[in-house]
Amino acid sequence: MNRNSNNHAANQIFEHLGSAQAYKKFIQENLKMSSKDILMLNGSGDRVDTPEGPKYNEATCEATLKIIMDLHMDLIANKSSLAKVATIVGTNSGSATQHYNNDLTRDSVVAKTGTVNPSVTLGGMASTQKGVIFFMFIVEPQGNFSEARRVIKKHLLELITKNGGAKPINGQSYSFFTADTESFSETKIKEILK
């Protein structure tokens, strides 16, 4: 789901975990953020029709960055990393590879794209010669999605070149990442079946 978008699955998980109210509580207690920083109406990112008109989830760049970094640290604590659960550009398939694969991003950028009518986004981390840099881009496409992606690509390349160029991570990712101790990863299943 982090590599190939699945809005339905994302929403099902969001609802299962308690929906908008539970998320609000989670960001307040765990990330010390408020609805001014991030407002999640659903888990899919799709439009929500309200009596006041259509609405979308909203988040600042800073808030999303904080969430990406928090997720990364959590994964590190569990002997994993963002590279294991999201698209490594050029290494894994997925929309980040489809749109942002080139000499400087290949095997050095781990990212997730986002595309809905009001915004085109890319969030993740870049491995550079000067270290790992977390980034989040939110661009309003104003009807021109291609141009929005070009703007993101330009800034991403600037970020990498300003930090001495790319440093490949030689990343490997899980084909399936387990969410709890009671489920098995595909790797584990293959081991059992041997």
Add this chain to the structure above:
Amino acid sequence: MKLLLILFICRISFAGPALVEALNLGQFDKVKMLLKDKTNLSYTDENGYDALFHAVSLNEPQIVSQLIRAGSKVDRLYDSKKESALFEASRLGSVKIIEILLKKNSKLLKLKNSLDETVLFEAVRSEQSHLVKYYVKRGLSLKDQNREGKKPADYLTPENDKMKKVLAELGTK
């Protein structure tokens, strides 16, 4: 009868935008359905992009093929730089799409934009070293100059070691 005619006109008018919107929202089943309905493929959005350009920009080779089969023109020029869809495919580094476009019209390869640049310039600018190799192999020259008298290698990003290596192998820089 009048109502039917109005409905028919509305269908033609909205089919183009619907196709472009479906493409950009990744609703490819809807795209296929719209193509079956002989959707207006020549529709361009407010930026002058048609469905083919959007499919190339999304890096979707299958959809590009389907659109061409349905009648999309591959020789349309876009933006103020008057570039073909091959330039957009070069930005993305998609050899698959490049081959689909060139199979339909091989003349696109040497078609220059308004800056007098071939797609080889775009391959260097977009950090796609594998395409530099590919285009040179297909007959484009690294000695070509644009309006400013610059060659593709003049647009090398110093931090791109892969590109440096490819250009060195090809006898420049």
